[in-house]
């Protein structure tokens with residue numbers, strides 16, 4: 001009996017299983033199954049979500065899907081909700097209240113549609129578009145806990161990738177569902193994903209590390225357990241720090257933000273990202289990130305003078 005099984009038997013808590021499923025590369029969602037209950041973390045792209053829903057059904061069989069928990073408002077994370085709910089109408093969508101505000105904006109939905117169309121073109125599939133039907137069922141603000149089919153979940157504010165980025169802690173399973181603020185793994189690289197603030201990202205890493213969770217769920221990737229869970233956070237933090245330093249060093253050397261973007265893309269736009277993340281999305285995110293890193297560093301310098 002493994003430690004995980006022993007702990008589960010001792011508490012009469014069935015083991016948590018995680019499945020990384022997607023309708024197309026880059027649109028991964030994580031299906032968490034515990035006994036006869038299941039929740040989905042994120043929902044991938046809209047254009048291929050019928051295939052994702054079919055894969056969920058093939059994995060779950062007769063087990064119901066009760067909730068879809070969103071980590072942030074990007075099109076490759078909430079785009080599949082409508083299609084998944086067509087197959088699982090009882091599945092309720094839970095998200096940070098900021099996600100509801102963003103989805104309500106036509107300008108934000110327009111961006112989601114544009115990137116969904118780009119991603120569909122990359123995948124060679126028709127650009128199905130159902131974002132206007134998306135309804136968030138329940139707000140869960142950071143610090144609040146909500147009961148789900150697989151147990152209570154605590155929402156944790158982890159801004160940095162977006163302002164709405166949210167992680168979740170499952171106390172019954174000592175499992176931390178991470179947002180993209182704390183990075184992802186792409187073709188065995190630790191890929192930094194912070195965009196709107198590097199400072200907020202550092203604080204988000206602090207907040208996640210405090211849980212010392214035995215299991216973590218990494219967006220697009222899936223479950224990491226034991227020592228490797230702590231190792232992920234340490235290595236991913238080092239990758240984010242390195243990316244911020246890369247920007248500041250190139251800025252100090254006199255490069256323009258455009259030039260930094262070119263050098264940054266040559267170093268960090270690789271592997272899975274090349275195929276899964278449309279270059280337009282990568283460039284928009286990265287140019288925002290470069291401006292914010294420089295602005296935050298300058299603000300700090302000014303505050304110290």
Ligand SMILES: [Zn+2]
Pocket residue numbers: 072074077161180
């Ligand atoms: Zn994102």
